[in-house]
Amino acid sequence: MVKLFLAEDEIAMREGIKRHINWAEEGIEFCGEASDGELAWPLIREKRPDIVITDIKMPFMDGLQLSALIRKELPSTKIVILSGYSEFEYAQEALRLGVAEYLLKPIRPKTLRDVIRRLADSIEEEKRRKEDRIDWMQEEAREKRVHDHRKLFRALISEDLSSGKILSMAEGMNLDLSAPMYQIMLVYVFYKSDYRNQGLVEGLLMTITDCFEKCFLFEHSVDSEVILITGKTAQDLEQKADQIRERVTLSIRSLDDLHYFISLGNPVTHLSEINKAYHEAYRTASHRFFLPPDQVVRADESIGKLMLENKSNPINTDTALQNGNLRGIWDNFLRTGTLDEAEDFVEDVFDSVGEDNVQSLLFLSYMTMDCYFSMARFVKEISRSPDEISNAMGDINAVMGSMKSAEDARRYLTGSLKEVIRLRDGSASRRNNQILRSALDYIDENYTDGEMSLNSVASAAGLSPNRFSTLFSHEMGMTFIEYLISKRMARACELLMTTDLRSFEVAYQSGYNDPHYFSSTFKKIHGMSPKEYRRRGRDHADGGES
Numbered sequence: 001m002v003k004l005f006l007a008e009d010e011i012a013m014r015e016g017i018k019r020h021i022n023w024a025e026e027g028i029e030f031c032g033e034a035s036d037g038e039l040a041w042p043l044i045r046e047k048r049p050d051i052v053i054t055d056i057k058m059p060f061m062d063g064l065q066l067s068a069l070i071r072k073e074l075p076s077t078k079i080v081i082l083s084g085y086s087e088f089e090y091a092q093e094a095l096r097l098g099v100a101e102y103l104l105k106p107i108r109p110k111t112l113r114d115v116i117r118r119l120a121d122s123i124e125e126e127k128r129r130k131e132d133r134i135d136w137m138q139e140e141a142r143e144k145r146v147h148d149h150r151k152l153f154r155a156l157i158s159e160d161l162s163s164g165k166i167l168s169m170a171e172g173m174n175l176d177l178s179a180p181m182y183q184i185m186l187v188y189v190f191y192k193s194d195y196r197n198q199g200l201v202e203g204l205l206m207t208i209t210d211c212f213e214k215c216f217l218f219e220h221s222v223d224s225e226v227i228l229i230t231g232k233t234a235q236d237l238e239q240k241a242d243q244i245r246e247r248v249t250l251s252i253r254s255l256d257d258l259h260y261f262i263s264l265g266n267p268v269t270h271l272s273e274i275n276k277a278y279h280e281a282y283r284t285a286s287h288r289f290f291l292p293p294d295q296v297v298r299a300d301e302s303i304g305k306l307m308l309e310n311k312s313n314p315i316n317t318d319t320a321l322q323n324g325n326l327r328g329i330w331d332n333f334l335r336t337g338t339l340d341e342a343e344d345f346v347e348d349v350f351d352s353v354g355e356d357n358v359q360s361l362l363f364l365s366y367m368t369m370d371c372y373f374s375m376a377r378f379v380k381e382i383s384r385s386p387d388e389i390s391n392a393m394g395d396i397n398a399v400m401g402s403m404k405s406a407e408d409a410r411r412y413l414t415g416s417l418k419e420v421i422r423l424r425d426g427s428a429s430r431r432n433n434q435i436l437r438s439a440l441d442y443i444d445e446n447y448t449d450g451e452m453s454l455n456s457v458a459s460a461a462g463l464s465p466n467r468f469s470t471l472f473s474h475e476m477g478m479t480f481i482e483y484l485i486s487k488r489m490a491r492a493c494e495l496l497m498t499t500d501l502r503s504f505e506v507a508y509q510s511g512y513n514d515p516h517y518f519s520s521t522f523k524k525i526h527g528m529s530p531k532e533y534r535r536r537g538r539d540h541a542d543g544g545e546s
Helices: 011-019 037-047 063-073 088-097 110-159 163-172 201-209 234-252 271-289 303-309 316-323 325-336 338-354 363-383 387-393 396-402 406-446 454-462 465-476 480-498 501-508 513-527 530-545
Strands: 003-008 028-034 053-055 078-083 099-106 181-191 214-219 222-230 257-265 295-298
Touching: 003 011, 003 037, 003 110, 003 257, 011 028, 011 214, 011 363, 028 037, 037 053, 037 063, 053 110, 063 088, 078 088, 088 099, 088 295, 099 110, 110 163, 110 214, 110 465, 110 480, 110 513, 163 271, 181 234, 181 271, 201 234, 214 325, 222 271, 222 465, 234 257, 257 271, 271 295, 271 325, 271 387, 303 338, 325 338, 325 363, 325 406, 338 363, 338 406, 363 387, 363 396, 363 406, 387 406, 406 454, 406 465, 406 480, 454 465, 454 480, 465 480, 480 501, 480 513, 480 530, 501 513, 501 530, 513 530
Parallel strands: 003 028, 003 053, 053 078, 078 099, 257 295
Antiparallel strands: 181 222, 181 257, 214 222
Protein backbone atom coordinates (compact mmCIF):
# COMPACT_ATOMS: atom_id res chain seq x y z
CA MET A 1 0.00 0.00 0.00
CA VAL A 2 1.23 3.53 -0.83
CA LYS A 3 2.05 5.61 2.26
CA LEU A 4 1.26 9.34 2.50
CA PHE A 5 2.56 11.97 4.96
CA LEU A 6 1.13 15.49 5.43
CA ALA A 7 3.10 18.60 6.57
CA GLU A 8 0.75 21.61 6.96
CA ASP A 9 0.78 24.37 9.58
CA GLU A 10 -2.87 25.44 9.09
CA ILE A 11 -4.95 23.20 11.35
CA ALA A 12 -8.14 23.64 9.32
CA MET A 13 -6.33 22.75 6.10
CA ARG A 14 -4.64 19.76 7.69
CA GLU A 15 -7.88 18.43 9.16
CA GLY A 16 -9.70 19.00 5.88
CA ILE A 17 -7.16 16.97 3.89
CA LYS A 18 -7.27 14.19 6.49
CA ARG A 19 -11.05 13.97 6.81
CA HIS A 20 -12.53 15.01 3.46
CA ILE A 21 -10.71 12.27 1.56
CA ASN A 22 -11.18 8.61 2.48
CA TRP A 23 -7.54 7.60 2.09
CA ALA A 24 -8.12 3.95 3.02
CA GLU A 25 -10.76 3.69 0.33
CA GLU A 26 -8.22 5.04 -2.15
CA GLY A 27 -5.80 2.31 -1.13
CA ILE A 28 -3.48 4.79 0.59
CA GLU A 29 -2.11 4.60 4.12
CA PHE A 30 -2.14 7.98 5.89
CA CYS A 31 1.03 7.38 7.91
CA GLY A 32 1.56 10.68 9.73
CA GLU A 33 1.30 14.46 9.96
CA ALA A 34 3.19 17.49 11.33
CA SER A 35 2.59 21.21 11.70
CA ASP A 36 5.97 22.34 10.33
CA GLY A 37 8.94 21.05 8.37
CA GLU A 38 11.24 20.71 11.38
CA LEU A 39 8.77 18.40 13.15
CA ALA A 40 7.93 16.59 9.93
CA TRP A 41 11.49 15.66 8.90
CA PRO A 42 12.33 13.07 11.62
CA LEU A 43 8.90 11.48 11.20
CA ILE A 44 9.36 11.29 7.43
CA ARG A 45 12.79 9.66 7.88
CA GLU A 46 11.17 7.10 10.19
CA LYS A 47 8.01 6.39 8.17
CA ARG A 48 9.65 6.66 4.71
CA PRO A 49 6.38 7.62 2.94
CA ASP A 50 5.88 7.25 -0.80
CA ILE A 51 4.13 10.65 -1.03
CA VAL A 52 4.63 13.81 1.03
CA ILE A 53 2.14 16.66 0.83
CA THR A 54 3.69 19.84 2.23
CA ASP A 55 2.70 23.48 2.51
CA ILE A 56 5.33 25.74 0.99
CA LYS A 57 5.23 28.33 3.83
CA MET A 58 5.59 26.93 7.36
CA PRO A 59 7.37 28.10 10.53
CA PHE A 60 10.83 26.82 11.52
CA MET A 61 11.37 24.95 8.20
CA ASP A 62 9.38 25.73 5.06
CA GLY A 63 8.21 23.29 2.39
CA LEU A 64 11.08 23.98 0.00
CA GLN A 65 13.71 23.29 2.66
CA LEU A 66 11.87 20.11 3.64
CA SER A 67 11.64 19.07 -0.02
CA ALA A 68 15.39 19.52 -0.44
CA LEU A 69 16.05 17.17 2.50
CA ILE A 70 13.56 14.62 1.20
CA ARG A 71 15.00 14.71 -2.30
CA LYS A 72 18.51 14.09 -0.96
CA GLU A 73 17.73 11.17 1.40
CA LEU A 74 14.53 9.71 -0.09
CA PRO A 75 14.83 10.39 -3.83
CA SER A 76 11.97 8.09 -4.81
CA THR A 77 9.44 9.88 -2.57
CA LYS A 78 6.94 11.97 -4.55
CA ILE A 79 6.48 15.52 -3.24
CA VAL A 80 3.29 17.55 -3.64
CA ILE A 81 3.63 21.24 -2.71
CA LEU A 82 0.61 23.29 -1.66
CA SER A 83 1.03 27.04 -1.96
CA GLY A 84 -0.97 30.19 -1.53
CA TYR A 85 1.64 32.05 -3.53
CA SER A 86 1.62 32.17 -7.31
CA GLU A 87 4.96 33.95 -7.67
CA PHE A 88 7.12 32.37 -10.32
CA GLU A 89 10.23 32.01 -8.14
CA TYR A 90 8.44 29.55 -5.82
CA ALA A 91 7.33 27.34 -8.69
CA GLN A 92 10.77 27.62 -10.28
CA GLU A 93 12.52 26.44 -7.09
CA ALA A 94 10.00 23.62 -6.67
CA LEU A 95 10.67 22.42 -10.21
CA ARG A 96 14.42 22.58 -9.59
CA LEU A 97 13.93 20.31 -6.59
CA GLY A 98 11.99 17.87 -8.72
CA VAL A 99 8.65 18.02 -6.93
CA ALA A 100 5.91 15.95 -8.53
CA GLU A 101 3.08 18.51 -8.26
CA TYR A 102 2.77 22.24 -7.42
CA LEU A 103 -0.81 23.07 -6.42
CA LEU A 104 -2.21 26.50 -5.54
CA LYS A 105 -4.54 27.01 -2.60
CA PRO A 106 -7.41 26.82 -2.18
CA ILE A 107 -7.67 23.31 -3.61
CA ARG A 108 -10.76 21.15 -3.82
CA PRO A 109 -10.62 17.70 -2.17
CA LYS A 110 -11.52 16.03 -5.49
CA THR A 111 -8.63 17.74 -7.28
CA LEU A 112 -6.15 16.72 -4.58
CA ARG A 113 -7.53 13.19 -4.50
CA ASP A 114 -7.16 12.85 -8.27
CA VAL A 115 -3.58 14.13 -8.15
CA ILE A 116 -2.65 11.74 -5.31
CA ARG A 117 -4.42 8.84 -7.05
CA ARG A 118 -2.41 9.46 -10.21
CA LEU A 119 0.85 9.60 -8.24
CA ALA A 120 -0.07 6.46 -6.30
CA ASP A 121 -0.72 4.59 -9.55
CA SER A 122 2.66 5.65 -10.90
CA ILE A 123 4.34 4.58 -7.65
CA GLU A 124 2.67 1.16 -7.77
CA GLU A 125 3.81 0.76 -11.37
CA GLU A 126 7.37 1.73 -10.44
CA LYS A 127 7.35 -0.76 -7.58
CA ARG A 128 6.08 -3.50 -9.89
CA ARG A 129 8.78 -2.72 -12.43
CA LYS A 130 11.41 -2.71 -9.72
CA GLU A 131 10.20 -6.09 -8.44
CA ASP A 132 10.18 -7.45 -12.00
CA ARG A 133 13.69 -6.13 -12.50
CA ILE A 134 14.88 -7.72 -9.27
CA ASP A 135 13.17 -11.02 -10.18
CA TRP A 136 14.75 -10.91 -13.63
CA MET A 137 18.21 -10.12 -12.27
CA GLN A 138 17.90 -12.88 -9.68
CA GLU A 139 16.80 -15.35 -12.36
CA GLU A 140 19.65 -14.26 -14.61
CA ALA A 141 22.14 -14.67 -11.75
CA ARG A 142 20.68 -18.06 -10.78
CA GLU A 143 20.90 -19.41 -14.32
CA LYS A 144 24.45 -18.16 -14.70
CA ARG A 145 25.38 -19.74 -11.38
CA VAL A 146 23.89 -23.09 -12.42
CA HIS A 147 25.61 -22.89 -15.81
CA ASP A 148 28.97 -22.07 -14.20
CA HIS A 149 28.53 -24.91 -11.69
CA ARG A 150 27.97 -27.36 -14.55
CA LYS A 151 31.17 -26.19 -16.24
CA LEU A 152 33.11 -26.52 -13.00
CA PHE A 153 31.78 -30.03 -12.38
CA ARG A 154 32.72 -31.13 -15.90
CA ALA A 155 36.21 -29.73 -15.31
CA LEU A 156 36.50 -31.64 -12.03
CA ILE A 157 35.60 -35.03 -13.50
CA SER A 158 37.59 -34.66 -16.71
CA GLU A 159 41.30 -34.22 -17.32
CA ASP A 160 40.96 -31.17 -19.55
CA LEU A 161 42.13 -28.50 -17.09
CA SER A 162 44.99 -28.24 -14.62
CA SER A 163 44.31 -28.00 -10.89
CA GLY A 164 45.41 -24.36 -10.97
CA LYS A 165 42.86 -23.47 -13.64
CA ILE A 166 40.12 -25.35 -11.80
CA LEU A 167 40.90 -23.49 -8.58
CA SER A 168 40.89 -20.21 -10.49
CA MET A 169 37.54 -21.06 -12.12
CA ALA A 170 36.07 -21.90 -8.70
CA GLU A 171 37.49 -18.72 -7.17
CA GLY A 172 35.69 -16.71 -9.86
CA MET A 173 32.47 -18.29 -8.54
CA ASN A 174 33.41 -17.47 -4.91
CA LEU A 175 34.06 -21.14 -4.19
CA ASP A 176 37.18 -22.23 -2.31
CA LEU A 177 37.96 -25.80 -3.39
CA SER A 178 41.41 -25.99 -1.79
CA ALA A 179 41.52 -28.68 0.91
CA PRO A 180 43.78 -31.47 2.22
CA MET A 181 41.27 -34.21 1.28
CA TYR A 182 38.23 -34.73 -0.96
CA GLN A 183 35.44 -37.28 -1.28
CA ILE A 184 32.67 -37.67 -3.84
CA MET A 185 29.17 -38.51 -2.65
CA LEU A 186 26.56 -39.41 -5.27
CA VAL A 187 23.01 -39.10 -3.90
CA TYR A 188 19.92 -40.54 -5.58
CA VAL A 189 16.48 -39.60 -4.26
CA PHE A 190 13.64 -41.61 -5.75
CA TYR A 191 10.25 -43.18 -5.31
CA LYS A 192 10.78 -46.84 -4.51
CA SER A 193 8.06 -47.89 -6.92
CA ASP A 194 9.76 -46.57 -10.06
CA TYR A 195 13.17 -45.14 -9.12
CA ARG A 196 12.18 -41.69 -10.38
CA ASN A 197 12.05 -38.49 -8.39
CA GLN A 198 9.80 -35.50 -8.95
CA GLY A 199 12.41 -32.76 -8.96
CA LEU A 200 12.87 -32.98 -5.20
CA VAL A 201 16.51 -33.93 -5.05
CA GLU A 202 18.14 -30.56 -5.84
CA GLY A 203 16.15 -28.50 -3.35
CA LEU A 204 16.44 -31.18 -0.68
CA LEU A 205 20.21 -31.47 -0.92
CA MET A 206 20.80 -27.74 -1.34
CA THR A 207 19.32 -27.06 2.09
CA ILE A 208 21.40 -29.88 3.55
CA THR A 209 24.79 -29.02 2.03
CA ASP A 210 24.36 -25.37 3.00
CA CYS A 211 24.71 -26.54 6.61
CA PHE A 212 28.25 -27.80 6.06
CA GLU A 213 31.37 -25.75 5.49
CA LYS A 214 33.03 -26.38 2.12
CA CYS A 215 30.59 -29.02 0.85
CA PHE A 216 29.69 -28.33 -2.78
CA LEU A 217 26.56 -29.48 -4.60
CA PHE A 218 26.62 -30.20 -8.34
CA GLU A 219 23.81 -31.21 -10.68
CA HIS A 220 24.28 -34.76 -11.92
CA SER A 221 21.09 -36.16 -13.47
CA VAL A 222 17.32 -35.95 -13.21
CA ASP A 223 17.29 -38.07 -10.06
CA SER A 224 20.75 -37.55 -8.58
CA GLU A 225 23.18 -34.89 -7.39
CA VAL A 226 26.90 -34.96 -6.64
CA ILE A 227 28.27 -33.61 -3.37
CA LEU A 228 31.97 -32.80 -3.18
CA ILE A 229 32.97 -33.13 0.47
CA THR A 230 36.20 -31.56 1.67
CA GLY A 231 37.99 -32.09 4.96
CA LYS A 232 41.29 -32.16 6.78
CA THR A 233 41.38 -35.93 7.38
CA ALA A 234 39.67 -39.12 6.23
CA GLN A 235 37.86 -39.17 9.58
CA ASP A 236 36.61 -35.63 8.94
CA LEU A 237 35.24 -36.73 5.54
CA GLU A 238 33.53 -39.76 7.07
CA GLN A 239 31.94 -37.65 9.79
CA LYS A 240 30.53 -35.16 7.25
CA ALA A 241 29.25 -37.99 5.02
CA ASP A 242 27.44 -39.55 8.00
CA GLN A 243 25.91 -36.21 8.97
CA ILE A 244 24.67 -35.60 5.42
CA ARG A 245 23.15 -39.09 5.31
CA GLU A 246 21.40 -38.46 8.64
CA ARG A 247 19.96 -35.18 7.35
CA VAL A 248 18.80 -36.84 4.11
CA THR A 249 17.09 -39.54 6.17
CA LEU A 250 15.35 -37.01 8.40
CA SER A 251 14.29 -34.87 5.44
CA ILE A 252 12.55 -37.63 3.50
CA ARG A 253 11.16 -39.66 6.41
CA SER A 254 7.85 -37.78 6.34
CA LEU A 255 7.38 -38.18 2.57
CA ASP A 256 5.46 -41.23 1.35
CA ASP A 257 7.47 -43.82 -0.56
CA LEU A 258 10.47 -41.52 -1.00
CA HIS A 259 13.88 -43.10 -0.53
CA TYR A 260 17.57 -42.49 -1.16
CA PHE A 261 20.70 -44.31 -2.26
CA ILE A 262 24.17 -42.91 -1.58
CA SER A 263 27.40 -44.12 -3.12
CA LEU A 264 30.82 -42.91 -2.00
CA GLY A 265 34.10 -42.78 -3.83
CA ASN A 266 37.33 -43.33 -1.90
CA PRO A 267 38.94 -40.26 -0.28
CA VAL A 268 41.62 -38.53 -2.37
CA THR A 269 44.21 -35.87 -1.62
CA HIS A 270 44.45 -33.97 -4.93
CA LEU A 271 41.96 -32.16 -7.16
CA SER A 272 43.28 -34.15 -10.10
CA GLU A 273 42.13 -37.36 -8.35
CA ILE A 274 38.49 -36.23 -8.02
CA ASN A 275 37.89 -37.68 -11.48
CA LYS A 276 38.86 -41.14 -10.16
CA ALA A 277 36.78 -40.70 -6.99
CA TYR A 278 33.74 -39.71 -9.03
CA HIS A 279 33.97 -42.74 -11.31
CA GLU A 280 34.31 -44.98 -8.26
CA ALA A 281 31.12 -43.52 -6.81
CA TYR A 282 29.38 -43.74 -10.20
CA ARG A 283 30.41 -47.38 -10.61
CA THR A 284 29.18 -48.18 -7.12
CA ALA A 285 25.85 -46.43 -7.80
CA SER A 286 24.79 -49.33 -10.06
CA HIS A 287 24.30 -51.35 -6.83
CA ARG A 288 21.12 -49.34 -6.21
CA PHE A 289 19.19 -51.63 -8.55
CA PHE A 290 19.95 -54.67 -6.38
CA LEU A 291 19.79 -53.44 -2.80
CA PRO A 292 16.95 -52.23 -0.58
CA PRO A 293 16.58 -48.42 -0.52
CA ASP A 294 18.11 -46.03 2.03
CA GLN A 295 21.63 -47.41 1.68
CA VAL A 296 25.10 -45.88 1.85
CA VAL A 297 27.56 -47.94 -0.20
CA ARG A 298 31.28 -47.28 -0.43
CA ALA A 299 33.43 -47.89 -3.47
CA ASP A 300 34.41 -51.48 -4.29
CA GLU A 301 31.98 -53.12 -1.85
CA SER A 302 30.91 -56.44 -3.37
CA ILE A 303 27.30 -56.54 -4.51
CA GLY A 304 27.00 -60.21 -3.59
CA LYS A 305 28.24 -59.59 -0.06
CA LEU A 306 26.04 -56.52 0.32
CA MET A 307 22.97 -58.47 -0.78
CA LEU A 308 23.66 -61.12 1.86
CA GLU A 309 24.28 -58.47 4.54
CA ASN A 310 20.99 -56.76 3.63
CA LYS A 311 19.19 -60.11 3.56
CA SER A 312 18.37 -59.59 -0.10
CA ASN A 313 17.64 -62.94 -1.72
CA PRO A 314 20.37 -63.80 -4.24
CA ILE A 315 19.00 -64.19 -7.74
CA ASN A 316 18.57 -67.84 -8.69
CA THR A 317 16.74 -70.03 -11.17
CA ASP A 318 13.50 -69.80 -9.21
CA THR A 319 13.35 -66.01 -9.31
CA ALA A 320 14.33 -65.97 -12.97
CA LEU A 321 11.56 -68.41 -13.91
CA GLN A 322 8.96 -66.75 -11.69
CA ASN A 323 9.42 -63.21 -13.03
CA GLY A 324 10.94 -62.25 -9.67
CA ASN A 325 13.88 -60.11 -8.61
CA LEU A 326 15.88 -60.27 -11.82
CA ARG A 327 13.12 -59.01 -14.08
CA GLY A 328 12.22 -56.15 -11.76
CA ILE A 329 15.88 -55.14 -11.44
CA TRP A 330 16.38 -55.31 -15.20
CA ASP A 331 13.22 -53.31 -15.90
CA ASN A 332 14.30 -50.60 -13.45
CA PHE A 333 17.64 -50.28 -15.17
CA LEU A 334 16.08 -50.10 -18.63
CA ARG A 335 14.04 -47.10 -17.51
CA THR A 336 16.54 -45.18 -15.40
CA GLY A 337 20.04 -46.58 -15.94
CA THR A 338 22.60 -44.92 -18.20
CA LEU A 339 24.77 -46.16 -21.04
CA ASP A 340 27.89 -45.65 -18.95
CA GLU A 341 26.44 -47.87 -16.20
CA ALA A 342 25.41 -50.75 -18.48
CA GLU A 343 28.63 -52.75 -18.29
CA ASP A 344 28.89 -52.37 -14.51
CA PHE A 345 25.22 -53.27 -14.14
CA VAL A 346 25.61 -56.55 -16.04
CA GLU A 347 28.71 -57.30 -13.98
CA ASP A 348 26.62 -56.74 -10.83
CA VAL A 349 23.96 -59.09 -12.16
CA PHE A 350 26.51 -61.87 -12.56
CA ASP A 351 28.13 -61.12 -9.20
CA SER A 352 24.76 -61.20 -7.47
CA VAL A 353 23.65 -64.63 -8.71
CA GLY A 354 26.57 -66.48 -7.15
CA GLU A 355 29.43 -68.47 -8.64
CA ASP A 356 27.54 -71.78 -8.70
CA ASN A 357 24.68 -70.39 -10.82
CA VAL A 358 27.11 -68.69 -13.20
CA GLN A 359 28.74 -72.05 -13.88
CA SER A 360 25.39 -73.60 -14.86
CA LEU A 361 24.67 -73.29 -18.59
CA LEU A 362 21.02 -74.09 -17.91
CA PHE A 363 20.74 -71.19 -15.47
CA LEU A 364 22.57 -68.87 -17.87
CA SER A 365 20.11 -69.81 -20.60
CA TYR A 366 17.09 -69.06 -18.38
CA MET A 367 18.60 -65.80 -17.18
CA THR A 368 19.55 -64.66 -20.69
CA MET A 369 16.08 -65.45 -22.04
CA ASP A 370 14.41 -63.60 -19.18
CA CYS A 371 16.60 -60.53 -19.71
CA TYR A 372 16.01 -60.73 -23.46
CA PHE A 373 12.22 -60.65 -23.00
CA SER A 374 12.51 -57.71 -20.58
CA MET A 375 14.47 -55.79 -23.21
CA ALA A 376 12.12 -56.84 -26.02
CA ARG A 377 9.08 -55.60 -24.10
CA PHE A 378 10.82 -52.32 -23.35
CA VAL A 379 11.84 -51.75 -27.00
CA LYS A 380 8.26 -52.40 -28.02
CA GLU A 381 7.14 -49.70 -25.55
CA ILE A 382 9.46 -47.02 -26.96
CA SER A 383 9.32 -47.98 -30.65
CA ARG A 384 6.57 -49.13 -33.03
CA SER A 385 9.02 -50.83 -35.38
CA PRO A 386 9.30 -54.64 -34.93
CA ASP A 387 12.70 -54.52 -36.62
CA GLU A 388 14.10 -52.50 -33.70
CA ILE A 389 14.10 -55.60 -31.46
CA SER A 390 16.15 -57.80 -33.78
CA ASN A 391 18.38 -54.87 -34.76
CA ALA A 392 19.19 -54.18 -31.12
CA MET A 393 19.49 -57.73 -29.80
CA GLY A 394 19.98 -60.02 -32.77
CA ASP A 395 18.38 -63.44 -33.27
CA ILE A 396 17.85 -64.88 -29.81
CA ASN A 397 17.65 -68.44 -31.19
CA ALA A 398 21.07 -68.13 -32.78
CA VAL A 399 22.44 -66.57 -29.60
CA MET A 400 21.12 -69.36 -27.41
CA GLY A 401 22.41 -71.98 -29.83
CA SER A 402 25.96 -70.59 -29.72
CA MET A 403 26.14 -69.82 -25.98
CA LYS A 404 28.86 -71.93 -24.34
CA SER A 405 29.92 -70.00 -21.23
CA ALA A 406 29.19 -67.26 -18.74
CA GLU A 407 31.45 -64.98 -20.76
CA ASP A 408 29.25 -65.51 -23.85
CA ALA A 409 26.14 -64.63 -21.84
CA ARG A 410 27.84 -61.61 -20.26
CA ARG A 411 29.04 -60.32 -23.63
CA TYR A 412 25.63 -60.77 -25.27
CA LEU A 413 23.66 -59.15 -22.44
CA THR A 414 26.07 -56.21 -22.16
CA GLY A 415 26.02 -55.52 -25.90
CA SER A 416 22.23 -55.88 -26.15
CA LEU A 417 21.60 -53.73 -23.09
CA LYS A 418 23.80 -50.96 -24.49
CA GLU A 419 21.93 -51.02 -27.80
CA VAL A 420 18.56 -50.82 -26.04
CA ILE A 421 19.76 -47.90 -23.89
CA ARG A 422 20.97 -46.16 -27.06
CA LEU A 423 17.51 -46.66 -28.58
CA ARG A 424 15.91 -45.28 -25.44
CA ASP A 425 18.24 -42.28 -25.30
CA GLY A 426 17.82 -41.65 -29.03
CA SER A 427 14.06 -41.63 -28.58
CA ALA A 428 14.43 -39.27 -25.60
CA SER A 429 16.82 -37.08 -27.60
CA ARG A 430 14.29 -36.79 -30.41
CA ARG A 431 11.63 -35.84 -27.88
CA ASN A 432 14.00 -33.30 -26.34
CA ASN A 433 14.75 -31.83 -29.76
CA GLN A 434 11.04 -31.50 -30.44
CA ILE A 435 10.53 -29.85 -27.04
CA LEU A 436 13.45 -27.49 -27.64
CA ARG A 437 12.28 -26.60 -31.13
CA SER A 438 8.81 -25.90 -29.78
CA ALA A 439 10.30 -23.78 -26.98
CA LEU A 440 12.46 -21.80 -29.42
CA ASP A 441 9.42 -21.15 -31.62
CA TYR A 442 7.53 -19.99 -28.54
CA ILE A 443 10.38 -17.66 -27.55
CA ASP A 444 10.70 -16.26 -31.09
CA GLU A 445 6.98 -15.48 -31.15
CA ASN A 446 6.76 -14.00 -27.65
CA TYR A 447 10.17 -12.62 -26.64
CA THR A 448 8.87 -9.03 -26.79
CA ASP A 449 6.41 -9.90 -24.01
CA GLY A 450 7.86 -8.33 -20.87
CA GLU A 451 6.28 -11.05 -18.74
CA MET A 452 8.25 -13.87 -20.38
CA SER A 453 10.40 -15.81 -17.91
CA LEU A 454 12.10 -19.17 -17.52
CA ASN A 455 9.06 -20.43 -15.64
CA SER A 456 6.60 -19.38 -18.34
CA VAL A 457 8.64 -20.93 -21.17
CA ALA A 458 9.27 -24.11 -19.17
CA SER A 459 5.53 -24.36 -18.52
CA ALA A 460 4.82 -23.95 -22.25
CA ALA A 461 7.37 -26.71 -22.94
CA GLY A 462 5.75 -28.99 -20.37
CA LEU A 463 8.90 -29.28 -18.21
CA SER A 464 9.96 -28.17 -14.75
CA PRO A 465 12.08 -24.97 -14.76
CA ASN A 466 15.19 -26.87 -13.62
CA ARG A 467 14.77 -29.58 -16.24
CA PHE A 468 14.12 -27.04 -19.00
CA SER A 469 17.10 -24.92 -17.93
CA THR A 470 19.38 -27.97 -18.05
CA LEU A 471 18.06 -29.10 -21.44
CA PHE A 472 18.28 -25.62 -22.94
CA SER A 473 21.83 -24.83 -21.83
CA HIS A 474 23.06 -28.32 -22.78
CA GLU A 475 21.66 -28.11 -26.30
CA MET A 476 22.17 -24.40 -26.98
CA GLY A 477 25.50 -23.80 -25.26
CA MET A 478 24.07 -20.77 -23.41
CA THR A 479 21.50 -20.19 -20.69
CA PHE A 480 17.88 -19.38 -21.45
CA ILE A 481 18.35 -15.86 -20.06
CA GLU A 482 21.39 -15.27 -22.29
CA TYR A 483 19.42 -16.41 -25.34
CA LEU A 484 16.42 -14.23 -24.46
CA ILE A 485 18.64 -11.19 -23.89
CA SER A 486 20.34 -11.77 -27.27
CA LYS A 487 16.94 -11.84 -29.00
CA ARG A 488 15.77 -8.69 -27.25
CA MET A 489 19.03 -6.83 -27.88
CA ALA A 490 18.93 -7.72 -31.58
CA ARG A 491 15.39 -6.34 -31.75
CA ALA A 492 16.43 -3.19 -29.88
CA CYS A 493 19.35 -2.58 -32.27
CA GLU A 494 17.02 -2.99 -35.24
CA LEU A 495 14.52 -0.49 -33.82
CA LEU A 496 17.23 2.01 -32.94
CA MET A 497 18.58 1.96 -36.49
CA THR A 498 15.30 1.82 -38.43
CA THR A 499 12.91 3.97 -36.39
CA ASP A 500 12.84 7.25 -34.48
CA LEU A 501 11.31 5.65 -31.39
CA ARG A 502 12.54 7.03 -28.10
CA SER A 503 14.67 4.82 -25.88
CA PHE A 504 11.84 3.89 -23.50
CA GLU A 505 9.63 2.98 -26.48
CA VAL A 506 12.40 0.78 -27.87
CA ALA A 507 12.64 -0.87 -24.44
CA TYR A 508 8.93 -1.72 -24.34
CA GLN A 509 8.89 -3.03 -27.92
CA SER A 510 11.96 -5.19 -27.19
CA GLY A 511 10.40 -6.91 -24.18
CA TYR A 512 11.61 -4.72 -21.29
CA ASN A 513 9.05 -3.32 -18.87
CA ASP A 514 11.73 -1.21 -17.19
CA PRO A 515 13.49 1.30 -19.49
CA HIS A 516 16.24 1.89 -16.94
CA TYR A 517 17.09 -1.81 -16.78
CA PHE A 518 16.97 -1.96 -20.58
CA SER A 519 19.46 0.89 -20.85
CA SER A 520 21.87 -0.62 -18.31
CA THR A 521 21.68 -4.04 -20.00
CA PHE A 522 22.20 -2.49 -23.43
CA LYS A 523 25.25 -0.56 -22.22
CA LYS A 524 26.71 -3.65 -20.54
CA ILE A 525 26.45 -5.64 -23.77
CA HIS A 526 27.27 -2.99 -26.38
CA GLY A 527 29.54 -0.72 -24.33
CA MET A 528 27.41 2.35 -25.04
CA SER A 529 23.94 3.72 -24.39
CA PRO A 530 21.08 3.13 -26.86
CA LYS A 531 21.27 6.82 -27.83
CA GLU A 532 25.01 6.60 -28.55
CA TYR A 533 24.49 3.37 -30.49
CA ARG A 534 21.92 5.06 -32.71
CA ARG A 535 24.10 8.14 -33.24
CA ARG A 536 27.21 6.14 -34.13
CA GLY A 537 25.28 3.82 -36.40
CA ARG A 538 23.70 6.64 -38.32
CA ASP A 539 26.94 8.61 -38.50
CA HIS A 540 28.59 5.54 -39.99
CA ALA A 541 25.75 5.09 -42.47
CA ASP A 542 25.95 8.73 -43.52
CA GLY A 543 29.70 8.44 -43.96
CA GLY A 544 29.29 5.31 -46.07
CA GLU A 545 26.78 6.99 -48.33
CA SER A 546 29.10 9.92 -49.00
